[in-house]
Structure formats: C-alpha cells, structure tokens
Amino acid sequence: MKARKEADEAVILTDVPARRRENKFFTPRRRRMLTGWLTGVLFALPVILGVLIFTYYPAIQAFVSSFTKDGEFAGIYHYETIFVYDPDTWPVFGNTLLYALVSVPFSLVLGYFLALAANFKVKGIALYRILFYLPVVIPGVASGLLFAHMMASLNSNGVFNMILHSMGLGELPFFEEASTSMLSLLFMSVWTTGGSMIIWLSAFKNIPSTLYEAAKLDGANAWDCLVHITIPMSTPLIFYNLVTGVIGALQCTTPLVIVGDRFGTAGGGAGNAIYFISVKILNEFGYTFYEYASALAIVLFAVVGIFTLILFKTSKWVFYGEEK
Template identity: 35%
Template sequence: MSEIITAIEQVLGRLGMSPDVQPLGAFLVLLAAIYVLFLGPLWFAVRRQWVHRSTAAFWVFISPWVFGFLLFTVGPMAYSLVLSFFDWNLIDPPSFTGLDNYTEAASDPLVAKAVQVTLTYAALSVPLQVALSLGVALLMNVRVRGIHVFRTIWYLPSLVTGVAQVVLFLWVFNPGYGLLNGVLRVFGIEGPAWFADPGWALPAVVIMSLWTVGGNMVIYLAGLQDVPTELYEAAHLDGAGAVRRFWSITLPQISPVIFFNVITGLIGAMQTFTQGYVVTQAGGGPSHSLLFFVLYLYQNAFEYFRMGYASALAWILLVMILLLTALIFRGSAFWVYYESTRPKEARFARAK
C-alpha cells in the first residue's frame, strides 16, 4: 500500500503541494476514491429502483461512521489478529510463527504481572469510585443555597486529568516533602514511600483515581434528580425511614446509572496507561508494581518493536475486557432495575 501512497504523493508534489501536506493529500485522494467506488454503484441501484431512495440516503449519511469503522476498527482488528501469529520487527519481513506469541505470553512472567496489576487496580478503583461518587452525590442531592459551589469544587479536579494530574500527585505522594506524608506526620505516622514502594505504588494510583470522581458524581446527581418524588412521599407515609428509603427506592431507581458507571469504569481501568507511564518514566515502577497491561503492550510494540507479540497481547486484553463485561452484563439481571413501561423507542421512531 505504501507504494500507492508514494506514487500519489509524487503526483501531488509535482502539482506543487508542499511535502508536509502530501500525506494528507494522498489520504484524501484515497478516501475520495473509496467514496466514488461506493457512491457510483449506489446511484446506479437507486436509478434502477433496486434500492429505495431513503435507504440510499441512510447509507450515505452513515458512511463516515461505516468507513471509520472499517478503517480504524474492523480492519485494524482483523489485521492485528493475523499479525499475532507472526513475528515482525517492522524491518525484516514478517515470519509466521503460529501460536508462539500466545504460548510465550502464557509463560511470560511480566504478562502475569501486568494482568495482576491491571486486575487489582480495576478491582480496587471501580468499587471505590462507584461508592464515593454515589455517596457524594447523595450528600449533594439537597436543596440548600450554595450547593452549586460544592458541586463545582468536587467537579473541578476531574478536569485536571492525564499528565497534569500525575505531575501534581508526584508531589502529593512524595515521601519526603509531599502532602500526604506531611499530613500523616502531623498525626505521628511515618508514611510509606508510595510510588517508590512496590507495595504502595498501586494503592497510590487508586487514591489518585478517586480524586477525579467528580465526573461520575455529576451523572449520579442527575440520576438521583430523576427519581420520582411520589415514591419517597408514599414511603414516608408508610413510615419508611431514611435507610429503608435508600435501599428500597433510591438504589433500585438509580441501579441503571450504577451499572453504566461500573461498565465504563471497568473498561477505563483496564486501559490505564498514562499513570503508569509518567510515574515510572515508562519503566513499570519498583518491581513492576505499576506495569499496567497497556504499558507492557506499549513497551513491546514501540520500544522493543515486537509487533506480533504486542498484537497478541492486544487480543488477550480484548478477550479479558469482553469476558469481564459479559460477566457484569449477566450479573446485572439480578440487581439492575428497569421500568417495565419503558417504551421501545427504537421501533416507534422509525418513520414509515
């Protein structure tokens, strides 16, 4: 494929396009070619009345998503599945090795460590995040003047994400002059070395993740405000106390929000990368205590250039995430409550 690109770029160069823009030009030419191949037959089919006009319009309208899906999701996934049976360092031609990458991953102690780190992080951070953001949302769900100030304060940290957050928490967890150990010292406790201590590095990242629960809190708050007040009034008349009202009304009513939060939180936690990368300077931390799975994948792909092995790791990650998600979906039947009168909007919405 790179020959085609080079050829197009040469043509564009001769037409006076600057070298910086040539790759973009070549890409757009390819995209235009794909669109012609797609629109031509479609137009013909509409003319011949094989395809209804509105069906054709529908496909044209969703074509950005379709091409993106093929180009950046399905295509790459199929490609990486094939690649995972090869050895390739980007320079020599790929060589077929069968299941070697997978058997190697199964016995690679660092893969085991990366899986352990990632699953531990998910198992600790997701429930804590759900509990904390829900708890705070419950506290904030009152009509008091100035409550908006509190909501803003809790939400603000979730804007300090990525590298900036890690930079800040490198200081918070600094063993010598950091905030956390400074506070602990006031109580006469000598805090651990956090990021430098194999046993405390991961808990430190979990604490760091809790600082940004404000984003989830906003979603819970919206969910809580949707709970019909008649339910609470009826329960109050029946003499239900606050605890009872929480367990029998609030929790079932917002269980779909919790479910959504658990799923997105889990998928996010399994993909953690920046924290491990920046804290450990791409290393993995003391005795690999911050070797998140995606970080190990990144090291294999872009530091050791083992593209086949990295692809196999990517598929292992995908299967792990899908299994966990399926497990939670299965389990959700027992604790997620949906109104039975919920309209099947998708079916009614389609205009006839």
C-alpha cells in the same frame, strides 16, 4: 419530453418484457424507498467508513499479525510466550485485574456519598458541585505530575509526607515501594470521584418523587427509601458506570504519567507493582516487538470481552422500569 416518449415507444416496440421488468423494479414507491435508503446510508456513510478503516481493519490486522513472527505465520508462538515464558505476564494481568476490581466499586461508592452531599438543598450548592467536579476536568497528565510530586519522599519535599511528618506520623513511601504503590494509585483516584458523582446526581433527579411520597405514607425512613427506591431505581446507571468503568480500568495507563521510567520499566513503578497491561503493550511496541505487542493486545481484548460478558450475564439486578 418528445424524445423520451419516442424512446419509450421504441422500447415497447422492440423489447416488451424487458421494459415490463424494469417498470416492475422502479415503481415510484420503490424509487422513493431507494432514495430513502440511499439518504440513510449516505448519512451513516462517514461512520461506516470510519469504523471499517479505523477500527475493524486495524483490529483484524492486529489479530492476524499476532499469529506471525517476522512476517511469517507462526501459529500460537506469541501466545505461548505470553502464557508460558514471559515472567511479566501474571504480575501484569494480576495488577490490572486487581486495580479494575477494586477501583471501580471504590469510586462508585465514594461517588455516591459525594453525590449525597452535592444533593443537599442549600444555597450555593452549584458552586460546591463545580468544586467537586473540578479535579475531574484537570488533564490526567497534569494531575499525574502533581500527585507524583505530592507523594514524593520527605527528602524530595513531598507534601503529603511533610504533613504526615509534622503530625509525627513518620513517612509513607507511596510510589517508592512496591507494597504501597497500588494503594497510592487508589488514593489518587479519590480525587476523580466527582465523575461518578454526576451519574448519581442524575439518577437521583430521574426518580419520580411520587415513589418517595408513597413510601413516606407507608412509614418508610430515609434508609428504607435509599435501599428500596434510590438504589434500585438507579441500577441502569450503576450498570452503565460499572461496564464503562471496568473497561476503562482494564486499559489504565495512568502509571506512565506518575512513575515515568524511574524504576527501570516505563510505567511499571517500584517492583513493577503497578505495571498494567496497556503499559506493557506500549513497552513491547517500543522495543519493536510489534507482533508480540499485538498478541498482548488481543489477550487484553479477550479479557475486556470476558468481563463485559460476565457483567451482562449477571445483570439481572438491573431494573429498567416496568414498561420495558
């Protein structure tokens, strides 16, 4: 303590303005604020570093390399290739958009009906909910393998076809032909509607029952309640599900697991009918066209961004409650 005091005095004696400045800067309040700031940053540091190292840096790198060819700047060379020369581009983007636009609303609506059933007030409903949700927890690679097997042709003992055949309905080509591939993929997604069922169930539970009581007093029937209370009150969740669903669907790689490389292009399916952007990027990368794959990835990023923007811009229908 004594030494400190002496030092302080020495400072006073020699350089008064400097000390005052220092004092002004490190008032106890400021010091506390600084510690508080440091604590806050320290807690957030892992994610700050993580985001910089594992997301922003690679993303920027992908962006930069999409403008280079063999390590040299090449301008929009790859983008020109994508939009002008690559015959895969339009089918691939078309397939992906079609899949996103159909599968997301489809699974939302289907999930809604499933949730209505899962919301019955009967004994043992918890067990039914487990059973409805079970297909969602099965890993994609296992269910892909299973459905590819079940949707095989009659000759390969595909079960769906065996059932259809025994009912005298002939045979469906499923993934064997281009015309039915996309529909088969949608058909497969029926089994994972349990995922959006959960979203709906939680929406149901979060709606104050007073709303329904009031509506009932006013003579509303079940349909009125559904249209004027349940759906408007769950719009934030629908919106959340819509955004995450569309982003997920645009990056879908499921065909990789289902059709493998049986049809020439890995994950392309018969006639490349279910060839998606992410799978195409992966294939290009596999052929060591790293920079071209990066350019494709950037285009995919732009597509995702545009869709998210459209969804947010048209989100007036989302009802966030009175208080916000």
